[in-house]
Amino acid sequence: MTASTTPRPTAARSRLAAVGAIAVAGALLLTGCGDQTKKSGGDRASSSKAPLHDKLPQRIQDAGVVKVGSDIAYPPVEFKKEGTTVGLDPDIAAAIGKQLGVEFQFNNATFDTLLAGLRSKRYDVAMSAMTDNKDRQTGVDPDTKKKVGEGVDFVDYFSAGVSIYTPKGKTQGIKGWDDLCGKKIVVQRGTVSHDKAKDQSKKCGSNPIKIEAFDDDVQAQTRLRGGGADAGSSDFPVAAYAVKTSGGGKDFEMVGDQIQAAPYGMALSKDQTQLRDAIKAGLDAIIKNGEYQKILDKWGVSAGALKEAKVNGGAGA
Template sequence: MPHVRHALRPVPAGAALAAAGALLLTGCGGGQAAPGDPVKDLRGKLPKAQRSAGALRVGMDVNYAPVEFRGPDGKPTGLDPDLAAALGRILDVRVEFVDTPFDKLVPNLQAKQYDVAMSALSDTRRRRDAVDETGKPTGPGVDFVDYFIAGTSIVVPKGNPKGIRGLDDLCGKTVAFQQGTTQDEIVTRQVGVCTRAGRPLTPHKLDTDTKALAEVASGAAAAGLNDYPVAAYAAKTTDGGARFEVTGGQSTSNPYGIAVRKDDGPLRDVLAGAIDQLIRSGEYDKILAKWNVGAGAAQNAVVNGGI
């Protein structure tokens, strides 16, 4: 896929795993910053809590290759861990990953079990405003620092035996996906579309993406919904590319964002500046190229730029 850098919609930033314990300490200091260097300015603006600890604690569901997963050594690896470690080097702090179930990422962030959540979290209005599908408030909400663009893709068994090409082809079929994700919201909307068409869709909501893909592989589900990088990775790597394929185009492209508590504005703004520095330095592009996801490159960090 060609590398296209996406210009995120500019939004002003303002004055921008507890259950398993910390898994990895990485991203330690990147040396002395020269006078007048923007890196030095960012380090000086890092909130006292992170400066004193010398660490940034990051909530992450380490189960979503290639965005975040465990390598052969059992440590977190992937797009998000690499980007987080690079941000740690810019800010001269180590990064501690806290493995957390996806649907607990934001609640545990609000409970202050870590400083930020970074785990293929789509920046959506519902998450920012903390409202349910009826619009009822469910909590204080979060801010997002957007850093990558990802759409949703449909994964089917190799050969696409059901001839699925788009969301409307899911009507009358069983669809597997991970709960609490953007795909959960898409399927919820599509259930209504299919019901009105007289061909009900049966949703299979799983607690991990791995289980959702297993249902597609076993035939328990006709298709699965995933973020594009995950869908493409599964199609390329599972059984040497013989198990799955991606069908149709991407839908509902939306930015991934680092979630920050709304009362942590200074940390939010420092992270936005650090992402911009990472992009300017060229290291951002190198990390995306490493994981073959350059098509989702952002032009700059944006606060709360999702739909």
């Protein structure tokens, strides 16, 4: 998610009405073949033959699993459909998992707790449309600019900016951020959209933006759809998906252009360099063999494709 280092993704994922009120409680698991049972000896032998298996840390090889923390309510990046975790991120993770010979298990959490989950070793990776930026890399709070943690490393896998959308046919002359002064916007808490709205409101002087922030993007969209705000903002892929699918395309419309394009990254603790490099190698492999492009085409987000995996490629917010 264009999101920030503060409780949830400075991001650009920086999270749809298409799935209604998505209830995502508990741990949601994703595997390439849907089997959550413990691997048999034959399965382990098969995993060890994966082309990049030996690049993994021994503990991951032994476990056969990479634990992923994710806010699974952000279509089309990650969301729950008929009891299964689906979306851009799960598909990319599963493809990388095939190269490494391990499962990527997706576990649901609120966005603003994901980096803490990395620090506590609850997750090996945080993958949730999280924007790679310098503040997150260095553990700096984007609002106070004070050091709040050791920071994380990112393996960048996609590029996205943030967009504004309004109720369909009710744009009220909104064409960009400068037109939001005096109006009400809904966003997901801790995202780049949230940060952008706060920054823009300061520029409005005596006519600030009224900002209502929610735990997830679905709640924000529900509020806008019900007439409780003038506009919403999300990462471009999420906003575009909402415009296309909510109410059969009759609920929202996009206004203006996306801004602040930045990479989404898989976040890892600074001490997990071997796992980081293995994941980067897996991502480079699926970019090279064409599977990565097929996944992006499937979700209609090919405009955000990267030509190669990068570590910490995000610039300052």
